[in-house]
Amino acid sequence: MKRVDVAAAVLRRSDGSVLLGQRAEGTFYPGYWEFPGGKVEPGETPAQALVRELAEELEIAVAPEDVLPWVVRKHAYAHAHVRLHFFRIGRWSGEPRARVHAALAWVKPPQQTVAPMLPANGPVWKFLALSPRMLVSGVAAMLESGESLAAALERQEAALVRARALGPALVQVREPAALAEALVRRLRPHLGPEDLLVLNGEVDAARALGTGLHLSQRRLESLSRRPELPWAGASVHEASALRRAEALGLDYAVVGPVRPTRSHPGAAALGWQGFREIARDAAIPVYAIGGLGPEDLEDARRAGAHGVAAIRAWWD
Numbered sequence: 001m002k003r004v005d006v007a008a009a010v011l012r013r014s015d016g017s018v019l020l021g022q023r024a025e026g027t028f029y030p031g032y033w034e035f036p037g038g039k040v041e042p043g044e045t046p047a048q049a050l051v052r053e054l055a056e057e058l059e060i061a062v063a064p065e066d067v068l069p070w071v072v073r074k075h076a077y078a079h080a081h082v083r084l085h086f087f088r089i090g091r092w093s094g095e096p097r098a099r100v101h102a103a104l105a106w107v108k109p110p111q112q113t114v115a116p117m118l119p120a121n122g123p124v125w126k127f128l129a130l131s132p133r134m135l136v137s138g139v140a141a142m143l144e145s146g147e148s149l150a151a152a153l154e155r156q157e158a159a160l161v162r163a164r165a166l167g168p169a170l171v172q173v174r175e176p177a178a179l180a181e182a183l184v185r186r187l188r189p190h191l192g193p194e195d196l197l198v199l200n201g202e203v204d205a206a207r208a209l210g211t212g213l214h215l216s217q218r219r220l221e222s223l224s225r226r227p228e229l230p231w232a233g234a235s236v237h238e239a240s241a242l243r244r245a246e247a248l249g250l251d252y253a254v255v256g257p258v259r260p261t262r263s264h265p266g267a268a269a270l271g272w273q274g275f276r277e278i279a280r281d282a283a284i285p286v287y288a289i290g291g292l293g294p295e296d297l298e299d300a301r302r303a304g305a306h307g308v309a310a311i312r313a314w315w316d
């Protein structure tokens, strides 16, 4: 079977909408919607191919440093096995024009207002609903340092309100069961349809609370199937665990620690280079964690991250 490398762009405007193109008559899968891009030519890197394709297909110019690696998906079509290198681009010059597509549309995830999408793109569209900001809760740690439950919940609530001022949030509740429930009850009134809660705990508890699920690397390694919940992700510390999260079809992974942290003092920090090596060619979005805050988002994206997960940065 022929193997083809393809580079595709998630061009995102500041309102969150993403550009899709409809494939023209006379091509493979005519009428289907895709992310702009095309085949990688011999001698090109996928990022170089994308800059060329975007100039040819849309007449826009993108600087190489604005082409940010995101996820790599494999798909077996009847005509070829494709490896799709998706990049995120938030800055370009020129107004996109349909030079090869039948139509162009700006669509705001998660609503998919155009259809059908190319078969390989379903999971990718789902990933676009994930916020770049994950807040990891810390109520148990606050109680350990002598704070009252009321004060700890109050701080978590205030942290969520601050984070949401920047856009939708993904909240990971990482607490013993009784605290988790109290925290979910406290945070939920602040959440809108674009926010997402995941429980670091048991599948049944997540189902009962109506949240997604976050797995530790140890729990990830004990599973042979994806938990049946709409959203599920995992923390991983090495590439082999990331491969497992991908194989189970999880929606995201969290990789770290990037910097030394107070919550995991013994763990060796990866640094951005170590993070980059683990996250390279990941099939699912990867959050960077470990001594990071919202101000690290730009560096994280350059290293291939979907976003930043933070604990203390939000509530300190």
Ligand SMILES: Nc1nc2c([nH]c(=O)n2[C@H]2C[C@H](O)[C@@H](COP(=O)(O)OP(=O)(O)OP(=O)(O)O)O2)c(=O)[nH]1
Binding pocket: 006, 007, 008, 027, 028, 033, 034, 035, 036, 037, 038, 039, 075, 077, 082, 084, 118, 119, 120, 121
């Ligand atoms: N550009 C793009 N291609 C995608 C996406 N999803 C997806 O499965 N693909 C597949 C479809 C094609 O097999 C391949 C893209 O190839 P292409 O558009 O350069 O070329 P093509 O097969 O239509 O035609 P040609 O260049 O051989 O004339 O990747 C996507 O979102 N964007």
